[in-house]
Amino acid sequence: MSINSLFAYLEDVYRPVNDIRTDADLKVIGQIPFELCGAYVQNNPNPQFQPEGLYHWFDGDGMIHGLQLQEGKASYRNRYVQTNGYQQEKNAGKAIWKGILNPIDLDSPLAADKDTANTDLISFNGKLLATWWLSGQPYAIDPITLETIGMETFDKSLSVSFAAHPKVDPRTGELVFFGYNPYQQPYLHGGVISKEGRVTSLSSFQCDKPSLFHDIAISENYTIFLDLPMNWDPKKLQEGQRRVRFHKDKPARFGVMPRHDDGTNCQWFELPACYIYHTINAYEEEDAQGNTVVVMTACRIENPLPDCEHSKEPEIPRLFFLRLHPFLYEFRFNLGTGEASQRQLDDYPTEFPRTNDALLGQKQRYSYNPRIAKEPTLLFDGFIKYDLHSGVGEHVSYGPGRIGGETVFVPSANPQSEDDGYVMTFLRDREADQSELVIYNAKQVSDGPVARVLIPRRVPFGFHAEWAPHI
Ligand SMILES: [Fe+2]
Numbered sequence: 001m002s003i004n005s006l007f008a009y010l011e012d013v014y015r016p017v018n019d020i021r022t023d024a025d026l027k028v029i030g031q032i033p034f035e036l037c038g039a040y041v042q043n044n045p046n047p048q049f050q051p052e053g054l055y056h057w058f059d060g061d062g063m064i065h066g067l068q069l070q071e072g073k074a075s076y077r078n079r080y081v082q083t084n085g086y087q088q089e090k091n092a093g094k095a096i097w098k099g100i101l102n103p104i105d106l107d108s109p110l111a112a113d114k115d116t117a118n119t120d121l122i123s124f125n126g127k128l129l130a131t132w133w134l135s136g137q138p139y140a141i142d143p144i145t146l147e148t149i150g151m152e153t154f155d156k157s158l159s160v161s162f163a164a165h166p167k168v169d170p171r172t173g174e175l176v177f178f179g180y181n182p183y184q185q186p187y188l189h190g191g192v193i194s195k196e197g198r199v200t201s202l203s204s205f206q207c208d209k210p211s212l213f214h215d216i217a218i219s220e221n222y223t224i225f226l227d228l229p230m231n232w233d234p235k236k237l238q239e240g241q242r243r244v245r246f247h248k249d250k251p252a253r254f255g256v257m258p259r260h261d262d263g264t265n266c267q268w269f270e271l272p273a274c275y276i277y278h279t280i281n282a283y284e285e286e287d288a289q290g291n292t293v294v295v296m297t298a299c300r301i302e303n304p305l306p307d308c309e310h311s312k313e314p315e316i317p318r319l320f321f322l323r324l325h326p327f328l329y330e331f332r333f334n335l336g337t338g339e340a341s342q343r344q345l346d347d348y349p350t351e352f353p354r355t356n357d358a359l360l361g362q363k364q365r366y367s368y369n370p371r372i373a374k375e376p377t378l379l380f381d382g383f384i385k386y387d388l389h390s391g392v393g394e395h396v397s398y399g400p401g402r403i404g405g406e407t408v409f410v411p412s413a414n415p416q417s418e419d420d421g422y423v424m425t426f427l428r429d430r431e432a433d434q435s436e437l438v439i440y441n442a443k444q445v446s447d448g449p450v451a452r453v454l455i456p457r458r459v460p461f462g463f464h465a466e467w468a469p470h471i
Contacts, residue, residue, distance in 0.1 A: 008377060009057040013403050013428050013461040016046040022077040023456050030451040032072045035413040038469035039143055040424045040437055041066040042405060043130055044462025045118045048086060049095040059099030061086050062118035062130050064146050065459045067437045074453045081130045081139050082148035085114035104240040120164035121466040124175050125197050128468055133214065135163035135179045143468035157199040160189050165215040170358050176218050176259065182210035182232045190223055192259060203263035210234055217282035217296045218361045224282055224296055225255035230275045230304055246305040248273045256294050256333050269333045269340035275304035280353045283363040291336025297388055299326035299351050322378040325349050328386060345391035350384055352406040356418050365389055366419050368407040379461060380404045385445050396445050401430040406465040409442060419443050426459050435459040
């Protein structure tokens with residue numbers, strides 16, 4: 001991959017695929033555990049048509065790649081998320097929208113941004129929801145066929161936008177989400193959907209500037225919002241220019257809000273400037289005085305735009321190559337004293353962390369963090385199984401020329417411990433131009449995969465993955 005290429009995200013392991021296919025009875029090296037019954041699915045940006053203007057990794061239409069596992073056998077399929085924007089461009093036979101690196105056409109009757117639903121997938125109420133990083137509407141996907149069911153309105157109860165990275169509370173079955181709008185106040189809002197599938201709470205927040213909000217965390221009783229000093233320039237947005245600046249002299253703000261509050265009782269904490277794409281988890285504990293302390297783990301980036309600290313040039317082009325240096329951190333927010341603190345747990349860069357989702361919102365021990373390769377863009381050459389109590393990590397390397405994705409934890413059928421289960425990811429072999437799904441025993445990741453499912457096509461390097469169990 002050339003760092004000078006403006007088409008870097010259309011090349012090498014990012015190169016889109018242009019056919020929709022279904023393949024049964026895939027070849028397996030090793031043995032797929034019989035207790036695995038469901039699908040490993042990943043959401044990838046994959047432009048339907050040749051992009052107009054500059055293309056960024058964040059721009060492509062959402063395409064889901066899925067590996068169905070049942071009784072030790074595997075099948076593969078890929079399908080586009082049939083968003084309204086996808087349909088409009090399909091009908092036009094060409095790209096209508098330009099990506100985020102290009103100016104906004106203020107005279108266009110179309111929305112400024114195309115909701116591609118290309119970012120995340122979450123299992124909720126027997127469906128998969130495909131969501132978008134810039135906050136749009138969730139699209140419901142059949143977890144077996146990967147066909148789009150339609151825009152998910154939660155029985156017409158959803159009246160606000162809905163961003164990637166909602167969280168399911170495994171205890172209550174609620175879906176906690178956030179959304180944002182870079183163009184007008186309130187820039188940030190949150191919400192809760194009951195396990196029956198209706199919006200039960202909404203909250204909103206007046207922030208100074210529209211941040212690049214990307215994730216939240218939940219504990220048993222609280223939602224943690226991240227208002228970090230990497231902002232869209234609101235004036236420039238009005239002029240049709242997407243400029244992003246990182247303000248290293250401004251604090252990172254963390255809002256801890258009772259889950260069903262409307263925002264009024266959100267308690268804000270400040271720490272030194274940083275950016276966080278992804279959290280791992282959060283939980284509550286008590287200090288010696290009986291105050292509630294919310295503890296959150298995440299991958300923290302000290303400076304997300306390191307090349308432009310002293311530049312007056314627009315920063316967006318520097319966002320082009322995501323060269324991130326995120327490290328594992330623990331944050332503590334004391335609701336009684338109002339104090340916040342942070343500490344670094346490891347010094348190896350990782351991103352796209354996952355944990356055992358059955359313990360989301362509760363104190364847990366392990367996370368599975370893809371390891372950042374020494375490349376011009378964000379790519380993963382292995383993963384680390386972290387013991388968050390000690391900060392010690394067990395490294396797994398994929399080997400030369402092999403690039404992984406998000407490492408999803410899938411529990412055993414009757415788990416006896418937190419790490420009783422499997423870790424899975426898609427792997428791409430650059431030289432062979434082929435992909436596979438690798439399945440590790442989560443207790444013994446250093447032993448190598450228990451199964452390699454060979455996929456008769458290349459799956460591009462993409463965004464977030466999920467396990468969709470057969471119910
Ligand atoms: Fe993300």
